[in-house]
Amino acid sequence: MLPKYAYSIALLQPARSAIRALAYGLVDSPAGQLAWIMDKFRAWTYPAETLPEELIGRDRLLTNAMIYWLTGTAGSAA
Numbered sequence: 001m002l003p004k005y006a007y008s009i010a011l012l013q014p015a016r017s018a019i020r021a022l023a024y025g026l027v028d029s030p031a032g033q034l035a036w037i038m039d040k041f042r043a044w045t046y047p048a049e050t051l052p053e054e055l056i057g058r059d060r061l062l063t064n065a066m067i068y069w070l071t072g073t074a075g076s077a078a
Contacts, residue, residue, distance in 0.1 A: 023075030026068075033074050037065040 025032045041052035041061060053061060068074040 026074035027072060030065075030069055033069050034062075034065045036074070037061065037068070 026036055027033075038052065038061065041056065045052045045055060
C-alpha cells in the first residue's frame, strides 16, 4: 500500500512539467518573453481597460523584458 502523501505527489507532477515547459519557452524565445511580460502587466494594470504601455511606457516594459532575457533568469522567475 502506498503512503498517504503519494497520491498528492502524483497530482503535482503535471503542474511541475507545465511550469518547466513554460520556463523553456521563456528562455528560448524573446517574443515569448515579451508576451509573458505584457500579459502579466496587463493583468496587474488598473483600470483593466487601459493598456499597460499607456500607463507604464514602452521603454520601461521593454527594459523589464530585456533584463530577464539578457540575464537568462526568465525561467526561474516564472
